[in-house]
Amino acid sequence: MAGNARQLIVELKRLETNRSTELGAATVILRVHLPPFREKRISMHKIHVSLAVLFAALLISAPLPILAQADAPIASTARVIVKLKADSPLMPRAAIAGGVQRPRHAKTFGDRLGMTMADGEALSERSQVLLANGVTSAELAQRLARESDVEYAVPDERRHIQTAPNDPLYANGVSGSGPAVGQWYLRAPSGAVASSINIEPAWSITLGNPDVVIADLDTGVRFDHPDLLAVAAGGKLLPGYDMISNALQANDGDGRDADTSDPGDWVTAAEARPSGSFPGCTPENSSWHGTLVSGILGALTNNGVGMAGVGPNVRVLPVRVLGKCGGFDSDIIAGMRWAAGLAVPDAPPNLTPARVINMSLGGPGACHSAYTDAIGEITALGDVIVVSAGNDAGHAVSSPANCSGVIAVAGLRHAGTKVGFSNLGLDVAISAPGGNCVNITAGSPCLYPILTTSDSGITTPVGPIYTDSFKFSLGTSFAAPLVSGTAALMLSVRPALTPQQVRQILQATTRGFPTTGGDNGDGTPVPACNVPQYNALGTPVDQLQCYCTTYTCGAGMLDAGAALSAVVNNAPAVPVIEYYWAARDHYFMTAIPAEIAALDAGTFGGWVRTGLSFNAYAQPSGFASRVCRFYIPPAYGDSHAYSASPEECAATQVKFSVLEEESTSVFYPGGHCAGLQALQQSCRHQPPLHDEPHDPQPDDRQGLHPGGLRSQRCGDVRGPVARSPEDPSWV
Template identity: 40%
Template sequence: MTFRRTLLSVLIASACLPATAGTVDLSSLQDATVSPRFIVKYRDGSAERTQAAASRRALAAAVERARPQMGPRLANLRGAAALRIDTLRVTATGRQVVRASQRLDRAQAEALMRAIASDPNVESVSVDRLMRPSAMPNDPVLATHQLWHYGTGSGGARVTTAWSTGATGAGIVVAMLDTGATRHADLMSNLLDGYDFITDRALSGRPTDDRVPGGWDLGDFTTAGQCAPGSPASPSSWHGTHVSGTIAEVTNNEIGGAGVAYDAKIVPVRVLGRCGGYTSDINDAIVWAAGGHVDGVPDNPHPAEVINMSLGGTHACEADTQAAIDKAVSLGATVVVAAGNDNADATGHAPASCARVVTVGATGFSGQRAGYSNYGSAVDLSAPGGAGVEGSPNGYIWSTHNTGATVPEGDRYVGMTGTSMATPHVAGIVALMQGVAATPLTPAQIEGLLVASARPFPIKPDRAIGAGIVDATAAVERARTFGQPIQAIALTSNITEAMPPLAAGQSVMYAIDVPEGRSRLEFTTYGGRGTLAAYANYESEPMPAANIASSVRPGTNQVLNVMSPAKGRYYIKVVATADAAGVLVRARIL
């Protein structure tokens, strides 16, 4: 992509604004790209406040001031096609609601707002925000048990507020590689045809070693000594049914609970049975779920955009497993895996330690690391998994289950804990993201956006468990706006550039593309005079309250480091907190 160096002209123009310019509220700038309406407050006693003709003249003058900063698409329009601003009405508090005659992108909307605010008779300009329905689904278990892990509390994944923006996962397929699914009434309408990949009748409980259609959970109960000498008997876990409910339980049907991506569909893939599942079967299932061909099995008619694997073992990632994951990723599937429940470093756990996966740790009701959760550099981010010690319902993740001790019987809802429960939160959020994205996001982009949008841990974890707690609302917003043009100055690794002079409050945006497999992105400002702050973000504009790295030291020397950066574009905003000039900037990709 070619970066346009038009931002400098914005900065120069804004440096000439009068000291009495009105305030500009950019907090809802994205809404202005959907419906370009703004709220203008003129100062008391001004002609524009009371005379329609005066406000028309003022708004027309603002358009002319904004033209040089709004890019070639609008800068040269004249006549009937020219951009104009019309006053729609005056509010009960005396403010004017105005609307641009054309759709605007973020940079154009900001330039227009600043041009309006440069009028000394304007006190403030803000976006006429878009509000959305906030009604909660009517499922009773959601209200009584699930709100802590879906809601906006300390440990919540912010799913409920993502729903209010219209994100539901509609049209997205998630493959669930697990024990299979039961015919739970609160799942059935969201289940697609799956497959049973277990090739050992002793594990599957079927009469043959053949792989069969369906993906149904027949039960994974064991008898004493069945799995190893001295191993205890255990009832069926119905683990896959629980995981499936978190991903896409049927919602708004006045029964049971809710799923994160409740309009998504699930392909149940049975890979775990009595005593577990074979790596070879799991690896075939990964490829098949993403739409790849596996000999002896009909191709998956519903290739998945997301694969959930709430499973693993205490060993390093094997070459065949990595190859299967690489194939799935190449087909466009984001692979989300559990970090593991051994309270150990996830680098010794697979598939958590595999490359090109999203590895998920677990947190509890208070946002703390769950004591069982694996940790370390392999973990990308965390999600609610339940801590148990915080009682019921807040110590558990609640979802669909079955009453049968061995074989399927009746439906029920159960609370469970584990990174297995955290992982489907993230898989469901990936479905929400893909459902709102203008074009399908690549697995690398999904991973980068998840990490960049994760919210800080409310309680600092005693061990590293990723960038923060998954934030569905922030991740969905990043996905929705991904790819929209952001004006920035392109940087080349290890090439020093001169930063334009900035007056206090002004900023300049830089961008650099990071290839796959790099260990660090470093950005430095130095020299000159003044005081600066610097912020970085992945594939979106950095803000003081929304960034993946920041540096606000006194003076001009600021350093940003992004470790293990995802492949993609990083934006760096440098803000002058006091007049600055003569500053140099340099980015390095290591």
């Protein structure tokens, strides 16, 4: 900030009350300390530092044996995804397979590094998996990354399904009847149930368009379930593809093929031993995970049978990427690309490419370049990617949910608090129900499971069932498809929506998180969620049930009805994103997409997102009321401050003459920009967690400049009526 000895010192005060603006943006409060002759303090909405200040700051500112066949024990090899640079001399050597270049460079790189490698599966014309024995994946990736014609080399990690863990808080018992609450997670919030997604108003706008396809990257699906079924049999399941390259992991007798049926993914104790096929994996029964998720996405609805899906008329494309002991990044990325309609070597073209890709899977670690590449290509096509945040009891968001460009979804209890198993942090975009059992004792029924389609087999498939209070489904895996299904309904109404617009509308239409009413069941109070914590040894610290904030659980709780209403009203939000530079102790907010992209990419040094934001809109709404805005002159900061408290607005104008109150209509510091509309800042009331006289209660709206609040330049800003489902489990 510009300033002198009497410059305003700005501190960001994160609201523990988790106030959020209408259409879901995070609200923040400033504590503004005035010069010595001003003894009183005022608290206001977040200051926006001028763009000129930002850019001023920026200016300163031995040979190994060759690997065995593809069905050899997977853990015996190092696996690395390597991508060649576009000008690599190796590119012309790629063989042609089905019109797509298939890179096969194991011998070349093996000769360079003095080791024997084997070619794994290809992801694209320039990227493939390389395999070797006797080294770790990390070591091999490090050596390959040093090669001059390699763009990147990253370990090919294993990812897993993300149902909740089987620990003592979750009851286990014999099969029983369906939960008395039915599909509580779809209906309107009521009473003790705060996190339901309010789907019926969305269905009154659209039941979905069959041309909108959701790809489910998972374990495959049981086509014999009567609430699913293939399109040819009167259902909604499209022919997909099995991208699992290792036959042992696929568990169906071969590698990649067109059969996406789930044979079961059980792991025996013998297989999990160090000498087994899957050393280090957990012995477990078959999960039928893809069938569980597919039911939430698109179970047949209004058919008088079973359950309802979020998208009654949208179609589901199963892409099998997870098998026994999970799946590798290379297969997952190949599945992502194929689902979006991109070419994958040796795979047939996808004739029904998806607009939404659901990924209820993940694993530890940062987002690496192979995912970044794929996500960039896929979102450029207009596809929305939704990923579950993970189930590590409040640790950092798993990968690939922590990748830029995806919508990461955390899990909520029925009451709207973060469910104990869900991960959290700044990477989370939004939250939705993940199911919970209300701290029951062993053998008691689970009260709030996620009811969905499944199979009764312990290992191989036996017959179709629905999960219930004794065979229950819990996890962020089931929060993600609630968001994916809603996104598909949005795209059914407005197919031209971009992934960024879908994300903005979903976040902008969320309901605020509750701040009271939680119960740990043991007399202890429910704490507020914190960003992921670590002990002195660097080990993640568990965070169980906690009150969500917008910097731990995303913008708010998914509201499908509000999202569809916003789409119909053609009023997408323009996000105003907050950044912080720790070395300079400066905060900055901008609404300009190019600046947001550059800041996120690290182009301008130390700016990082705080996770806080608000949204601006082109049109006012009936709930609107006044938000006052004050300009802080250059001598004191050259910034803006906002308040939604009428008392604070009036007191500030009287007591602090250094601050200039500006019009509540649109303000153009550089002159009116022809053809542009005023933006509207929107806030809504949330009850405070504690009493503090200067905490504004957001409930108001004000015009903002289209180019980012105080920009000195002009920028371009920019069905059928449904019945309630007749399915028995809805009641």
